[in-house]
Amino acid sequence: MKVSEKARAIINRLITALAVAAAGLIVADALAVSVEVLMRRFLRVTHAGLFEITEYSLLWITFLAAAWLLKNNGHISVDIVVSRLNPRLRALINIVTAIICAILFGVLAWYSGKLTLLDYQTGFSIGSALRPFKWPIEIIIPICFLLLFIETLMKTYEYLTSWKVVSKGWPTQSDITPRGEQ
Numbered sequence: 241m242k243v244s245e246k247a248r249a250i251i252n253r254l255i256t257a258l259a260v261a262a263a264g265l266i267v268a269d270a271l272a273v274s275v276e277v278l279m280r281r282f283l284r285v286t287h288a289g290l291f292e293i294t295e296y297s298l299l300w301i302t303f304l305a306a307a308w309l310l311k312n313n314g315h316i317s318v319d320i321v322v323s324r325l326n327p328r329l330r331a332l333i334n335i336v337t338a339i340i341c342a343i344l345f346g347v348l349a350w351y352s353g354k355l356t357l358l359d360y361q362t363g364f365s366i367g368s369a370l371r372p373f374k375w376p377i378e379i380i381i382p383i384c385f386l387l388l389f390i391e392t393l394m395k396t397y398e399y400l401t402s403w404k405v406v407s408k409g410w411p412t413q414s415d416i417t418p419r420g421e422q
Contacts, residue, residue, distance in 0.1 A: 359375040
């Protein structure tokens with residue numbers, strides 16, 4: 241197994257593990273909110289910080305699952321237009337789109353990482369009931385954008401390979417469809 245294949249396998253396992261963690265957070269949030277409602281209804285007791293914690297977990301759920309969604313082509317695409325194009329042009333549009341997305345994800349990873357580091361260095365805390373430090377809540381943002389950047393680079397490579405195959409006149413559906421997209 242080549243180094244690039246090993247790296248891809250490690251990234252894929254990481255992305256899947258983060259998606260499983262997101263699913264676990266969804267279950268935990270559902271249980272926590274249910275318990276909170278029952279406690280409020282029957283015991284007239286409420287936990288002041290639970291709403292705030294579930295708000296922060298929604299941010300984490302979104303970012304933990306984003307790279308998995310990209311890997312499995314679950315994001316919105318304009319198939320009605322692209323599917324009508326010839327395979328070579330479709331592959332070229334996918335390449336251009338992936339490069340633009342990679343640049344965007346790279347920039348977002350860089351700047352969100354700088355902001356998270358600054359919040360860590362200054363000890364910035366959120367003005368709320370729990371007053372937590374901000375950096376542990378937002379650290380998932382640069383991590384996710386980095387994973388999205390890497391995943392988009394891998395898709396760009398696959399689209400380039402597809403474009404080369406289609407350009408040589410060997411159009412097969414499996415060759416012009418990146419992994420996960422069926």
